[in-house]
Amino acid sequence: MNDVERIPPRSGTAFDLPAGATLTVIDPDGSQVADLLAFSAEDVNEVISSGRTLDYAETIALTTGHVLYSNRSKPMLTIVDDSVGRHDFLLTPCSVDTFLHFYPDKPVHRGCFGNLAEALEPYGITPDRIPVAFNCFMNVPVDGGTGKLSVLPPTSKPGDRISFRAEMDLVIGLTACSAYASNGGSFRPIDYRIDLHDIDQVPIGAPSMPGRV
Amino acid sequence: MNDVERIPPRSGTAFDLPAGATLTVIDPDGSQVADLLAFSAEDVNEVISSGRTLDYAETIALTTGHVLYSNRSKPMLTIVDDSVGRHDFLLTPCSVDTFLHFYPDKPVHRGCFGNLAEALEPYGITPDRIPVAFNCFMNVPVDGGTGKLSVLPPTSKPGDRISFRAEMDLVIGLTACSAYASNGGSFRPIDYRIDLHDIDQVPIGAPSMPGRV
Numbered sequence: 001m002n003d004v005e006r007i008p009p010r011s012g013t014a015f016d017l018p019a020g021a022t023l024t025v026i027d028p029d030g031s032q033v034a035d036l037l038a039f040s041a042e043d044v045n046e047v048i049s050s051g052r053t054l055d056y057a058e059t060i061a062l063t064t065g066h067v068l069y070s071n072r073s074k075p076m077l078t079i080v081d082d083s084v085g086r087h088d089f090l091l092t093p094c095s096v097d098t099f100l101h102f103y104p105d106k107p108v109h110r111g112c113f114g115n116l117a118e119a120l121e122p123y124g125i126t127p128d129r130i131p132v133a134f135n136c137f138m139n140v141p142v143d144g145g146t147g148k149l150s151v152l153p154p155t156s157k158p159g160d161r162i163s164f165r166a167e168m169d170l171v172i173g174l175t176a177c178s179a180y181a182s183n184g185g186s187f188r189p190i191d192y193r194i195d196l197h198d199i200d201q202v203p204i205g206a207p208s209m210p211g212r213v
Numbered sequence: 214m215n216d217v218e219r220i221p222p223r224s225g226t227a228f229d230l231p232a233g234a235t236l237t238v239i240d241p242d243g244s245q246v247a248d249l250l251a252f253s254a255e256d257v258n259e260v261i262s263s264g265r266t267l268d269y270a271e272t273i274a275l276t277t278g279h280v281l282y283s284n285r286s287k288p289m290l291t292i293v294d295d296s297v298g299r300h301d302f303l304l305t306p307c308s309v310d311t312f313l314h315f316y317p318d319k320p321v322h323r324g325c326f327g328n329l330a331e332a333l334e335p336y337g338i339t340p341d342r343i344p345v346a347f348n349c350f351m352n353v354p355v356d357g358g359t360g361k362l363s364v365l366p367p368t369s370k371p372g373d374r375i376s377f378r379a380e381m382d383l384v385i386g387l388t389a390c391s392a393y394a395s396n397g398g399s400f401r402p403i404d405y406r407i408d409l410h411d412i413d414q415v416p417i418g419a420p421s422m423p424g425r426v
Contacts (some may be wrong), residue, residue: 051263051305051345054362056314060303061360071341073310090273090303092264097286101269128284131344132264144357147274149267 007034009187012115012175014123016041017166017194022080025136025174026191030158033177034190035093035112035133037120038068038076041169044125046070048077050089050132060142062089067167068134076170077134081163084156088138090149093130094179103180112175123171130173136162138182151181220247222400225328225388227336229254230379230407235293238349238387239404243371246390247403248306248325248346250333251281251289254382257338259283261290263302263345273355275302280380281347289383290347294376297369301351303362306343307392316393325388336384343386349375351395364394 004026007013012035017023025034040046052069054060062068063085068077095113099106117127137154176190217239220226225248230236238247253259265282267273275281276298281290308326312319330340350367389403390396 045339045341047341049305049345051303052310055304055311058363059359059361060355071305071343073308073314090264091268092262092284095286097265098268101286126258128258128260130284132262142273142355142357142360144355146272147355148272150271 004191004193007174007176007190007192009176009189010109010115010178012112012119012173014116014119014171014173015194017170017172018196019166019169021166022163022195023166023172024081024161024163024193024195026159026161026193027137027154027156028158028191029188030156030160031154031186032156032188032190033138033154033182034136035116035173035175035177036136037116037130037133037173039123039125039171040070040076041171044123044129044171046072046074047129047131048134053089060089061085062087068164075167077164078167079162080165081161083160084137084154084162086137086139086155087162088135088140089132090140091132091135091138093133093175094177094182098179106180109178111178115175115178116173120171120173125171135182138177154182217404217406220387220389220403220405222389222402223322223328223391225325225332225386227329227332227384227386228407230383230385231409232379232382233409234379235376235408236379236385237294237374237376237406237408239372239374239406240350240367240369241371241404242401243369243373244367244396244399245369245401245403246351246367246395247349248329248386248388248390249349250329250343250346250386252336252338252384253283253289254384257336257342257384259285259287260342260344261347266302273302274298275300281377288380290377291380292375293378294374296373297350297367297375299350299352299368300375301348301353302345303353304345304348304351306346306388307390307395311392319393322391324391328388328391329386333384333386338384348395351390367396
């Protein structure tokens, strides 16, 4: 087991995650969001895809056992543990534009988008390639009747976590979210840990999914 | 008013749509889906973004008055008319992989993804750049309690339509969908019309959206 790394409030980072390794994202103080992006280390044009993932999972409520797919329909990450059970895969990272839109009276921040763009630049990933992120702990209920979505404070408690197994060699982008609504207005850090030693302890693959008729 | 163009069943096309023009997508026989993509004609790295759009609209039920945004948070298309009121902006276009996944016993088709990739290739748009599409008439209810999504036959009747005003010069990709579930198992054509003459008849801009706290 490796050391826990800390992402300071309103910042982000990027790192390599080899196939078979486990990434655990931890909310140390509770009620904080971490935007997660994944790119194939072999070709960063292959990128995490909300549209492929939601299609195959047939749910927006992704948790243990679900696979996060790439735009090429390849498994990138499998959720192997999840103490929260509520995350978002609908929304793009907060940015200067979203601050201007939602918080016109508050100081503008470059947001998770700006933090990810800077962290991913050394990997040759440009800002236009930042897609919908898997937003760990982000609480975005959808009203099934009206379709209306809400951004509420996360339900995560201090020490809550979600773990992913890498299904290919990946470049990961990860933030401690900068927006007001997604974390209840208080900006907190995010911790993460990479474990290289528990390969083969968890069965590979998505839960069985019946064909559509 | 220009002529109506027909997209044959299980095929797709691409075309330029100048700023101010109106694109009307018509379901001539009813219960058919049309996947729509938009790219900035000036720089095809600027592309339609489900994540930005859903964030700003605060709903997954997009209809008249809603704006479809780019990955750069710029308005690309405004929905100016909609006789159906149920469309999808969660899922990526069907592809060889989705056919193998959902319909393992049926003949494989390259799907809307393959049709869009071929139609967009002359514009310098590669398959990896195909994001979540705005799926006109696609009926994907989400259960607000469980998060489960379903792909049901469209509610569109023969002649139903949705119209978009271009907010910038665009390259549009558009299909008559190839998948089984999205159109109730019968493959039908899609019609579309481009009107260049009704600029300024509809007020520009999204409905007012309150800031988040």
